Amino acid sequence: MRRTRYTNASSNPYSLVKTAEEIKLIEQACRIVADTLAMLENYIKPGIETIELDRIAEDYILSRNALPAFKGYRVENKEYLHTLCISIDEEVVHGIPSNRVLKEGEIVSLDCGVKKDGYYGDSAVTYPVGKISEEKQRLLEVTQKALELGIEAAVEGNKVYDISRAIQTFVEQNGFSVNRELVGHGIGKRLHEEPPIPNFVPPLLARRQYPNMKLLSNMTIAIEPMVNMGDYRVLTKEDGWTIVTADGKPSAHFEHTILITDNKPIVLTYR
16 A cells, blocks of 8 residues: 655665564564465455455454554545455555455455554455456466566665566566556555655656665565556546556556565565
8 A cells, every 4th residue: 555655765775774673573564464365365256245355354463463554544634444455457456345246257456464563564466256367367477477576676786676677577578567656665664664666667757756776685675566457547536545547457466575685585475
């Protein structure tokens, strides 16, 4: 979940390096997120209401002595009231749980955040509802692979745009597009920290907003490609939260919180 645009991104990447104790706390929050999303896969079937998925997730998170990170999240005087963001087909992100029933052939994105002992974890996955079309299946596969390629680029010595370039290049080579309105982010003691992690290499005029920060060992970031089957443009629905594709075509969303190292990134929300 991210709606805030960055305007004064930190120029000091060393301030974002986490201590061993902080990493341990972030990791425990991430483990609950991963377990929640893995558990919910069993409930993704035609006929279930999205509000029921939300209740299941909240009950499970609370049972782990943690808190839903999204519930109570505020942006521009709006407060989010649910545990999950549940986005179906053309809904890109921030879909609000409701009495809407999942239908055969849809794809549904579940975005989940957890706060545990003052630290956060964040992850998202898009699941098929029953049997889906070949085109939707390819969208899921390309988005998940784009996330994997972005993670591979997140090593010490690289920069933010190395992640962005890996995601954008692969997605566009496969005929899809990446969202320009929302981005990944740092994570730790706050749900959304610096640096912003765009899924595209920003044009020159946007590079102050999305600085090409150097990546350092023991940074923790959330990488989250949001990939549209058609055009990258999006709109916000009247509820003020739900982002949908402008052309009405489906979108997929995959996200992991990772720990940057000098060798291979560690996926903290691995399911």
